[in-house]
Amino acid sequence: MRNKEIAQIFNNIADLLEINDENPFRIRAYRRGAFSLETLSCNLDTLVKEGRLTEITGIGQDLSDKITEYYISGEIKYYKDIIQKVPQDLIVMMKIPGIGPKTVKMLYQKLNISSIAKLEEMAKAGKLQSLPGLKEKTEQNIIKGIEFFKKGSEKIPIGEALPLAEEIMAELKKIEGVNNISCAGSLRRMKETVGDIDILVASGVPDKVMKAFGRLTVVKKIIAQGPTKASVVTKNNIQVDLRVVNSDFFGAALQYFTGSKNHNVHLRALSQRKGLKVNEYGVFQEKTGKKISGGIEQDVYKVLGMDWIPPEIREDSGEIDAAVNGKLPNLIEVKDIKGDLHIHSNWSDGVHALDEIIDIAHKRGYKYIAITDHSKSLGIAGGLDESKVLEQIKKIKKIERKYKNFHILCGIEADIQTDGTLDLDKKVLEKLDIVLGAIHVGLKQDKEKITARIVCAIETGLVDIIAHPTGRLMGSRSGYEINWDRLFEVAKKYKTALEINSHYLRLDLTDINVRRAKEEGVLISINTDTHFQDQFNMIKYGVSVAKRGWLGKNDVINAWPYHKLVKFLKSRKDRLAVL
Numbered sequence: 001m002r003n004k005e006i007a008q009i010f011n012n013i014a015d016l017l018e019i020n021d022e023n024p025f026r027i028r029a030y031r032r033g034a035f036s037l038e039t040l041s042c043n044l045d046t047l048v049k050e051g052r053l054t055e056i057t058g059i060g061q062d063l064s065d066k067i068t069e070y071y072i073s074g075e076i077k078y079y080k081d082i083i084q085k086v087p088q089d090l091i092v093m094m095k096i097p098g099i100g101p102k103t104v105k106m107l108y109q110k111l112n113i114s115s116i117a118k119l120e121e122m123a124k125a126g127k128l129q130s131l132p133g134l135k136e137k138t139e140q141n142i143i144k145g146i147e148f149f150k151k152g153s154e155k156i157p158i159g160e161a162l163p164l165a166e167e168i169m170a171e172l173k174k175i176e177g178v179n180n181i182s183c184a185g186s187l188r189r190m191k192e193t194v195g196d197i198d199i200l201v202a203s204g205v206p207d208k209v210m211k212a213f214g215r216l217t218v219v220k221k222i223i224a225q226g227p228t229k230a231s232v233v234t235k236n237n238i239q240v241d242l243r244v245v246n247s248d249f250f251g252a253a254l255q256y257f258t259g260s261k262n263h264n265v266h267l268r269a270l271s272q273r274k275g276l277k278v279n280e281y282g283v284f285q286e287k288t289g290k291k292i293s294g295g296i297e298q299d300v301y302k303v304l305g306m307d308w309i310p311p312e313i314r315e316d317s318g319e320i321d322a323a324v325n326g327k328l329p330n331l332i333e334v335k336d337i338k339g340d341l342h343i344h345s346n347w348s349d350g351v352h353a354l355d356e357i358i359d360i361a362h363k364r365g366y367k368y369i370a371i372t373d374h375s376k377s378l379g380i381a382g383g384l385d386e387s388k389v390l391e392q393i394k395k396i397k398k399i400e401r402k403y404k405n406f407h408i409l410c411g412i413e414a415d416i417q418t419d420g421t422l423d424l425d426k427k428v429l430e431k432l433d434i435v436l437g438a439i440h441v442g443l444k445q446d447k448e449k450i451t452a453r454i455v456c457a458i459e460t461g462l463v464d465i466i467a468h469p470t471g472r473l474m475g476s477r478s479g480y481e482i483n484w485d486r487l488f489e490v491a492k493k494y495k496t497a498l499e500i501n502s503h504y505l506r507l508d509l510t511d512i513n514v515r516r517a518k519e520e521g522v523l524i525s526i527n528t529d530t531h532f533q534d535q536f537n538m539i540k541y542g543v544s545v546a547k548r549g550w551l552g553k554n555d556v557i558n559a560w561p562y563h564k565l566v567k568f569l570k571s572r573k574d575r576l577a578v579l
Contacts, residue, residue, distance in 0.1 A: 003037040003044040006070055009079050010034035010063070015091045016082050018101045019108075028265045029176075032058035035262065037067075058315065079125025087114035096145045106131060120146045141224040155193035156238055156291070157474055158541055162187065164238060165197045168216060175212050177205035179247045184257040188311045190544035192507045193474065196239035199235070200257055202250035209244050229449055250282045251297035256280035262316035263309075270320065271304055278304070311504050312547040329550050332526075334543050336553040338561065339368035340536065342436060342467060342499065342527030346375035347392055349381035351532035354392070355399050360533045362406050368562045370409035370434050371396055377415035377423035379441050384412065384427045393431065407562050409433035413467060418442040420456025422463070429462045434569060437463035439480070443471055447481035454487060458496045464569060465557075466491070468501040468508045484513060488520040495572050497523040497557050502542025504536065514549025524549075525557050 014030040017023075036058040037044070048071050053064035066076045086108075093104050093116055107113040110131055113122060120143065122128055128139045159535050165183045173181055178201055182188065185198035203209050206228045213230055214222050223231040228244045247255045250437065256264060256279065271278040277286045282294025283303050293299040306323035310331055313319045322328045344350035345357050352360065354371065361369045373392070374383040384392065389500040393410045398410045411434040415423040418441065422429065429435055437457040439450070457463050469487075472479025491498055498517055501508045506529070517524060526542040528535050546556060553559040557568060 004557040006034070006067055006076075007034040007037035009070070009076060010037070012091055013079055013082065015094060016086050017106050017133060019086060019090060021105075024265055028262055028269075028316075029058075029060070029063070031262050031265075032044065033063045035315070035317075047375060059388070089115040092116060093119060096142070096149045099142065099145065100473070116146060116149070127561065133539060137226075144223045155195060156197075157504050158187070158190060158192055158194065158507075158544070160236075160394055161194045161238065164218065164234065164236075164240075164360040165199065168197075168213075168218065168240060169199060171216055172199070172201060172209065172212065175203075175205075175209055177208060178203045180250050182254055185259060188258045190312050190313055190504045190541075190548065192504075192510070192545070198257060199240065199242045200250070200254055201242065201244045201286050202247040203244050204246070206244035209242075213242050217422065236500070245280075247295060249294040250296040252278070252282040253280045255300045258311050258314060260315050263314040263320070266316050266320050267304070270324075274304065276304065310547060312544060313550060315548075330552050331547045332543060332551050332553045332556055332559060335538050336556070336559040337366075337526060337539055337543065338565075339366045339407075339558050340527050340530065340539070341370040341409070341411070341434060341465065341525055341558050342372050342501070342529045343369055344373050344413075344529070345371055346532045347384055347388070348378075349531060352393060357530070358396075358399055358408060359534070361536065362403060364536060366407060368565070372411040372413045372434070372436050375412050375414045375423050377417065383415070386425050388423065389428050390431070411435060412442050413438050414463070415440055416453050416457045418453065420453040421575060422457060422460065426460075426462065430573075433566075434464050434467045435462055436467040438467040439471055443477070443480055445480065447483060450480045451483040451486055454482070455490050458490050461494060461572070463496055464572060465497045465527075467499045467527075468506050468529070469498055469513075470508050472508050474505045474507070479508065484516065488517060488522050491517075491522045491560055492520060495523065495568075497525045500524060500526045500542045500545050502526060502528045502538040502540075502545075504538060504541045507541060507545050509545070509549075511545050512547035514551060518549060518551055518555055523557050524551060524555055527558070 010030045013105045014027045014034070017030070036056050047055065048068060053059050053067055055063060066078065070076050081437045090104050090108060093099055094101060096116070107119065110121060111127070115117050123139050126139065128134045128142065129136055165187055169181050169183065172178055180202035182200050183198060184200045186194045187197055209226060210227070210230055214225060214226055214232065218234045219232045220235045221233045223233060226360045230242045232238060232240050243257065268278050271283065275286050277284045278300065282291045283300055284291050293303045301308045301323065306320070307326060307328050309319050309323050309328065319328065340361060343357060343361065345352060345354045347354060350357060350373070358369065374381040376383045376385040389412060396408050396410050408469050411433050412424065412432055413436045414429065416439050418422055422437065439453065454466060458466070470479035470482060471477065498509055500514060514524060524546065526539065526546055528538050528542065530536050557565055
């Protein structure tokens with residue numbers, strides 16, 4: 001896809017500009033433009049043809065002209081010119097652990113190192129130590145970094161990274177002298193996948209923390225270890241980076257190492273306009289060098305005249321301006337979820353009996369749930385036919401009578417067939433409290449056919465929620481393409497909610513489409529698609545996607561009180577008659 005190609009070029013330009021110590025505002029412009037293109041949910045070709053590129057967030061006239069140039073000629077002259085001046089391998093070198101733009105620039109200018117192969121050769125020959133600040137230990141760390149880079153490291157799903165980080169932090173918390181601890185980087189921002197795990201510790205005994213970190217049972221290999229920094233590879237081949245700082249600047253360090261890079265660049269630009277300097281050691285008056293903040297992260301934002309910004313939305317996508325103007329959204333939290341509307345029992349492919357899974361949900365403190373086993377077309381999952389659906393309704397109503405102030409909605413995950421129809425009789429579907437529509441077959445149909453199927457299902461008026469809307473499974477299936485303009489239009493018209501499926505290998509919708517859904521006035525439901533009890537815990541991943549999409553609890557139908565949800569579902573059915 002061309003937007004991905006151009007986004008990569010913009011990122012490469014930003015890297016080259018950074019190596020050359022160019023204007024940080026210009027670097028930020030290219031990074032932000034690349035991010036917008038990577039996450040674009042509409043057709044770039046159409047925007048180019050209609051001259052509407054500047055409607056994309058982060059794309060001004062200069063970048064718009066470069067995108068158009070790429071469409072016309074297949075290249076961007078500016079990029080071609082600057083890349084001829086600096087070897088492209090320098091960009092790749094920056095991906096080696098412990099090597100940043102300044103080091104790359106020094107290696108290139110002082111020793112003419114322009115490739116990983118040459119860097120490795122000279123490091124092993126001990127020839128890097130001639131450079132200022134590069135001692136034997138640093139040289140060895142570079143060699144280890146190259147070895148790790150060569151092995152390659154795929155992105156790690158959040159559902160694998162977060163439990164590992166929590167396990168490590170729980171062990172480090174036991175060390176006497178550890179005053180504070182937090183994950184940082186993309187993991188703290190709760191991105192759906194991360195490159196590695198960053199952990200920040202506040203302690204006055206860093207040597208003690210470093211030794212304990214290296215001895216953790218999860219550690220397979222120590223890549224690098226210094227007095228306050230260390231990198232290890234765990235037994236499941238995930239890199240974990242630890243940094244220990246003084247409590248006096250833990251807050252500033254946490255803010256800095258959480259990122260994102262674009263967020264931090266924008267924050268520094270704002271501080272400069274106020275005569276301040278922000279870095280990982282604190283906030284300082286630029287003229288006097290006096291430190292005015294640093295121990296607590298919230299204070300870093302406060303002294304800059306803004307509200308504290310939740311980590312999930314620190315992507316330089318409008319959050320800084322909103323924080324300055326007191327207009328940050330009140331983001332949804334896990335505690336706001338009143339019930340789960342996508343749960344399977346052993347009536348189809350779930351593990352637990354109906355009464356058992358209901359009781360597990362009740363003990364979690366939910367006010368209501370929906371049982372939504374598969375429908376008959378999904379034979380492999382033991383889907384229910386019409387008679388089984390009616391039988392289950394009776395069973396659920398009987399179980400519900402055992403509980404006080406806990407409601408069980410009778411539902412189904414109905415299959416949207418290749419022609420867009422649902423696989424259960426309309427009269428049976430109308431007897432249910434809630435209907436989820438989902439695609440499980442015909443996943444390779446083109447965008448227009450897939451979109452038409454989902455639209456057709458919504459237009460029946462019978463579908464309350466579209467489950468896992470793109471069908472993706474990270475690491476094994478990218479999901480089908482959808483015409484989002486059309487889907488949002490129809491979902492809004494029929495008041496059909498779109499699901500954020502909380503399973504960490506789905507997280508479908510993505511945060512980008514969640515935010516756009518909110519802007520288009522489309523409601524969201526956050527569910528776990530639970531098949532066994534541990535999967536209820538995945539709700540936190542779905543909520544993190546919602547937060548990254550700037551959702552509040554009013555945007556999510558299963559964060560509503562039961563009476564409001566039921567009124568909404570009934571109003572959908574009543575509204576059918578006039579559509």
